[in-house]
Amino acid sequence: MIEVAGLTKRYGPTLAVSDVSFEVQKGEVLGFLGPNGAGKTTTMRVITGYLAPSEGRIRVAGYDVVDEPLEAKRRTGYLPETPPVYPDMTVTEYLAFVARIKGVGRREIKKRIEEVSEKCAVTDVQRRQIGKLSKGYRQRVGLAQALIHNPDVLILDEPTAGLDPKQIIETRELIKGLAGQHTVVLSTHILPEVSKTCQRVLVINTGKIVASGTPEELTQRLQGYETVLLTVEGPAAEIMDKLQRVSGVNVVEPREAADSRVTFEVHAEKGRDVRAELARAVVESQWKLLELKTSGLSLEDIFLKLTTKDLSEESAAKDLPSALGSDLDEKSPASEN
Amino acid sequence: MRYVFAVAGKELRAYFHSPIAYLVMTVYAGLCGFFFYSFTATYVMQSFRMQAMGGMGAPPMSLNEYIIRPLLAGVLTVVLLLLVPLITMRLYAEEKRSGTIELLLTSPLTDLQIILGKFLGALALYAVLIAVTFFYIGILFVYGNPNAKPLLAQILGLLLYGAALLALGMWFSTFTKNQIVAGVIAFAVFLLLFVLDWVTAYSTGTAGRVISYMSLTTHFDNFAKGVIDLSDVVFYFSVTFMGIFLTARSVEALKGRA
Numbered sequence: 001m002i003e004v005a006g007l008t009k010r011y012g013p014t015l016a017v018s019d020v021s022f023e024v025q026k027g028e029v030l031g032f033l034g035p036n037g038a039g040k041t042t043t044m045r046v047i048t049g050y051l052a053p054s055e056g057r058i059r060v061a062g063y064d065v066v067d068e069p070l071e072a073k074r075r076t077g078y079l080p081e082t083p084p085v086y087p088d089m090t091v092t093e094y095l096a097f098v099a100r101i102k103g104v105g106r107r108e109i110k111k112r113i114e115e116v117s118e119k120c121a122v123t124d125v126q127r128r129q130i131g132k133l134s135k136g137y138r139q140r141v142g143l144a145q146a147l148i149h150n151p152d153v154l155i156l157d158e159p160t161a162g163l164d165p166k167q168i169i170e171t172r173e174l175i176k177g178l179a180g181q182h183t184v185v186l187s188t189h190i191l192p193e194v195s196k197t198c199q200r201v202l203v204i205n206t207g208k209i210v211a212s213g214t215p216e217e218l219t220q221r222l223q224g225y226e227t228v229l230l231t232v233e234g235p236a237a238e239i240m241d242k243l244q245r246v247s248g249v250n251v252v253e254p255r256e257a258a259d260s261r262v263t264f265e266v267h268a269e270k271g272r273d274v275r276a277e278l279a280r281a282v283v284e285s286q287w288k289l290l291e292l293k294t295s296g297l298s299l300e301d302i303f304l305k306l307t308t309k310d311l312s313e314e315s316a317a318k319d320l321p322s323a324l325g326s327d328l329d330e331k332s333p334a335s336e337n
Numbered sequence: 338m339r340y341v342f343a344v345a346g347k348e349l350r351a352y353f354h355s356p357i358a359y360l361v362m363t364v365y366a367g368l369c370g371f372f373f374y375s376f377t378a379t380y381v382m383q384s385f386r387m388q389a390m391g392g393m394g395a396p397p398m399s400l401n402e403y404i405i406r407p408l409l410a411g412v413l414t415v416v417l418l419l420l421v422p423l424i425t426m427r428l429y430a431e432e433k434r435s436g437t438i439e440l441l442l443t444s445p446l447t448d449l450q451i452i453l454g455k456f457l458g459a460l461a462l463y464a465v466l467i468a469v470t471f472f473y474i475g476i477l478f479v480y481g482n483p484n485a486k487p488l489l490a491q492i493l494g495l496l497l498y499g500a501a502l503l504a505l506g507m508w509f510s511t512f513t514k515n516q517i518v519a520g521v522i523a524f525a526v527f528l529l530l531f532v533l534d535w536v537t538a539y540s541t542g543t544a545g546r547v548i549s550y551m552s553l554t555t556h557f558d559n560f561a562k563g564v565i566d567l568s569d570v571v572f573y574f575s576v577t578f579m580g581i582f583l584t585a586r587s588v589e590a591l592k593g594r595a
Contacts, residue, residue: 011593048443051593074445084440086347088354100343101444145440 001026001153001183002047007056009042009207016042018207020056026152029179031198032187033303039207040187041081044155047185048078061152074103077151077182081158083142087131091122091141094130095148102149112148120144121170136167143171147178154178156186160193172197191303203306210306225250225267227295228275234287236262242281248272261290340446344454345461348428352462361423365416365466372412373473376404401484401563405474409491410561413470414554417499418527424462425506426520428455429584434514438591448588452581456507463499467492487563494560497573501553502527504580511587527553 002024009017017039024030032040045051047058049069058065063072086094092113099109117123120140125133130141139162146154159175160168175197178184188194194201195215203211203218211218232239236254243252243266251267268274275292282289352358380403387398432438441451471492477483505526510519534552537545549555553576556569 009593045439048439050439050442054593070445070447073443076443078439078443080436080439082436084435084437086351086437087435088351089347093350097343097347098440098444101340101441101446103445 001028001061002185003057003059004043004047005057007043007046007058008054009039009046009051010054016207017046020204020207020209022202022209022212024183024185026183027180028200029175029184029186029198031194031201032185032204033189033191033194033201034187034204036189037206038204040204041157042207043204044078044080044157044185044187048076048155049073050078074149075152077146077149077154079142079146079154079156079159081161083138084145085130085138085141088129090129091117091126091133091144094141095144098145099148104149112150116144116148119147119174135162136164139163139167139171143174152183154182154184154186156184158188159186160188160190168193203303205306225270226272226274228266228268228278229255229263229291229293229295230266230278230282230289231261231263231291232282232287232289233261234282234285235260238285239282239287240264242285243278246274246277246281248274248277263291265295338450340450341454341457344441344446344451345457348455348458349461351427352424352458357423357427358462358465361420361462362466362469365420366469368416369408369413369470369473372408373404373476376407377477380404399484401487404477405483405487405491406561408473409470409495410554410558413495414498414557415531417466417495417502418531418554419524420466421463421499421502421506422509422520422523422527424459425503425510425523426516427510428459428507429510429588430513430516430519433511433591434516442588442592448585452507452584452588456503456581459503459507460496460500463503464496467495467499470495484563487561490560490563490565493565494557494569497560497570497577498553498557501573501576501580504577504584506580508580508583508587511584511591530554 004023005021007017007020008015020039020043022030032043034040042051046053047060047065049065049072052066060072061075063075065072086097089097095113095116096109099112100106104112114123117126120143122137122140122144125137130138133141139159143156143159146156156175160171163171172193175184175186179199186198198215200214201212201218202209230243236257239262240252240254243249243264248268249266250269251265253265253267254262255265256263266274266278273294275294279289279292380398383403384398429438432441442448471488474483474488478485506519506523509523509526510516512522513519530551530553533548534555537549537552539545556572559566559569
């Protein structure tokens with residue numbers, strides 16, 4: 001549905017996006033992950049036709065975004081970081097306007113407004129001026145506008161930014177529900193969001209793709225060890241010693257201590273589940289086992305690992321552009337418009 | 338095209354949902370009214386004086402010459418110079434500031450359709466102002482007997498003059514996210530062009546004539562007299578076209594194209 005090949009975007013001397021290539025299949029939900037200024041928004045702006053690429057070809061639903069912009073835009077719904085709403089209009093007026101400029105047939109407009117308002121839960125504020133709505137409602141109106149012409153492709157830039165927890169969950173459910181019928185690309189900083197809503201992830205840093213794959217693939221590739229967290233009540237030094245001796249355990253580190261409770265972080269060999277043995281070790285010695293859980297390398301850690309200068313060897317070996325190694329030393333940060 | 342009208346409708350609605358339309362109409366109507374009163378009062382006074390002196394066999398003072406023409410050519414062209422920036426300043430600046438320009442530029446309509454739509458919306462508001470003018474002139478027809486023939490030329494002239502100003506103002510609006518700056522730039526440029534006309538009133542050389550030709554107000558004089566001179570029409574069309582063309586280029590630059 002979306003084909004991006006060799007996308008490069010320059011703002012004068014600054015290279016915002018450099019040789020980015022990827023494909024999104026019909027019905028897929030792809031996540032863009034990356035720090036601020038990585039080039040996520042710029043990439044999205046090129047896909048939606050707002051910006052012209054300096055180099056590269058981009059096709060959406062089979063239409064080249066530069067050569068056949070009208071056809072491509074007709075099939076794209078876009079929610080920028082700030083919902084592009086007109087504060088003086090009411091929700092209905094605004095959706096009607098967007099429907100008109102997106103090419104929705106006159107007879108369809110009213111019906112589509114109702115459908116989309118219901119889907120995005122803005123029916124009770126339809127008559128209100130958008131300027132008077134809360135951020136959460138405005139975001140939902142923004143989402144409604146992206147959906148109103150029933151596009152094949154949806155590009156969502158930080159769709160849950162600024163929403164309260166309840167709204168975030170609702171929006172994520174909504175996005176998950178869109179998969180299959182629509183092809184979705186969303187960008188975010190919120191890492192749990194990626195693992196919850198996206199089937200595939202693209203990690204972008206300083207304008208280049210540094211990793212791509214499913215959340216599980218990334219976690220597997222980058223994690224060098226299994227991590228288990230235990231909270232035990234008892235003598236710290238002895239516990240540490242005992243845990244160290246459990247087979248498969250490499251490192252035991254105390255993390256927190258309060259009264260006689262200590263929390264340890266245990267690193268075990270990759271692939272080995274040492275939870276049972278750890279539990280037995282604690283209980284055998286008559287100490288109180290208060291909490292035991294696995295702590296995988298969180299997406300946060302992956303994110304940080306991939307986006308700071310010390311990249312692990314494993315990720316460099318896998319599917320990264322070969323130019324990455326030499327460019328790591330460059331200091332120039334990309335800037336987004 | 339439908340898209341052009343959709344955008345034009347949105348602009349017009351936006352004008353009337355904000356204080357701008359009402360502010361501009363009030364100021365315009367106020368100034369128009371004041372000068373209308375002033376000219377009419379002078380006319381009445383002078384008429385009486387002429388009559389008192391026995392008329393001297395001269396024909397009655399022409400309403401057209403003493404009220405309508407000075408009002409249109411002398412006063413209103415200047416007033417409009419100052420008010421049009423208020424109309425055009427938000428056209429692109431506000432879209433850029435609020436991010437709604439992303440909506441417009443990622444929707445399946447061409448840049449030109451957006452530009453024409455905005456231009457038409459502004460022109461519609463401007464047309465309301467012109468209508469106000471002719472309300473005053475209408476009063477003259479009720480109480481007096483002015484010549485109706487120049488009216489057509491005068492309306493056309495005002496519309497063409499406005500179109501040129503609006504197109505340029507729209508272009509200035511693409512420069513910045515700040516409406517005020519856009520308005521000030523338009524205001525400054527229009528004022529400069531107007532002053533050029535004053536300054537060259539006393540110079541007879543070629544340079545003087547060329548600069549005077551560039552002034553937006555001089556070309557209105559013929560229209561005010563009731564004369565539709567093709568060169569004046571072409572002038573205003575050219576300026577309008579230039580404004581729209583430059584706006585299109587400016588928008589392209591916004592998108593990062595050469």
